[in-house]
Amino acid sequence: xxxxxxxxxxxxxxxxxxxxxxxxxxxxxxxxxxxxxxxxxxxxxxxxxxxxxxxxxxxxxxxxxxxxxxxxxxxxxxxxxxxxxxxxxxxxxxxxxxxxxxxxxxxxxxxxxxxxxxxxxxxxxxxxxxxxxxxxxxxxxxxxxxxxxxxxxxxxxxxxxxxxxxxxxxxxxxxxxxxxxxxxxxxxxxxxxxxxxxxxxxxx
Numbered sequence: 667x668x669x670x671x672x673x674x675x676x677x678x679x680x681x682x683x684x685x686x687x688x689x690x691x692x693x694x695x696x697x698x699x700x701x702x703x704x705x706x707x708x709x710x711x712x713x714x715x716x717x718x719x720x721x722x723x724x725x726x727x728x729x730x731x732x733x734x735x736x737x738x739x740x741x742x743x744x745x746x747x748x749x750x751x752x753x754x755x756x757x758x759x760x761x762x763x764x765x766x767x768x769x770x771x772x773x774x775x776x777x778x779x780x781x782x783x784x785x786x787x788x789x790x791x792x793x794x795x796x797x798x799x800x801x802x803x804x805x806x807x808x809x810x811x812x813x814x815x816x817x818x819x820x821x822x823x824x825x826x827x828x829x830x831x832x833x834x835x836x837x838x839x840x841x842x843x844x845x846x847x848x849x850x851x852x853x854x855x856x857x858x859x860x861x862x863x864x865x866x867x868x869x870x
Contacts, residue, residue, distance in 0.1 A: 734775065745818075748812055769782065799854075810829045
């Protein structure tokens with residue numbers, strides 16, 4: 667009898683505890699959903715973890731680097747600056763050769779707008795894109811090393827590029843990017859010639 671009375675007295679507290687747990691669980695679930703929604707909205711505005719980089723493309727008579735983009739969100743307000751690494755006074759030094767120049771206000775992989783290169787300098791004057799290497803290489807052509815800064819709304823990507831003549835072709839090394847993972851792509855020496863205006867977007 668005493669046990670029955672004790673249980674009846676405890677029952678409201680047990681029910682209150684269960685209801686509280688369920689209410690708190692529901693509140694936590696709603697909070698997490700709202701946080702995820704806010705984070706997605708923030709990423710849509712800033713670009714999230716997406717970023718732009720440069721990729722070589724072999725075309726008739728040349729290898730050219732073009733801007734690409736990767737990630738789940740667009741990359742906004744992309745600006746490029748190129749420094750060539752030169753040997754001076756017994757040490758390697760950076761020499762600015764291009765930019766800062768806008769590449770695009772919004773880049774999105776697979777849209778067609780990320781296969782591009784700017785053709786104007788900071789004074790809005792025509793200026794040749796320096797990352798073009800003509801084939802066959804010309805007499806006297808040597809190894810070139812570059813440090814690329816690609817600034818966007820969500821941060822800066824630093825990419826290092828090397829290009830050197832080998833026989834009738836240019837070879838490239840383009841996959842050194844600090845703290846980022848590039849999508850797979852082929853270096854110039856591993857590509858066949860792509861006619862101007864055509865691109866292999868397999869995997870986009």
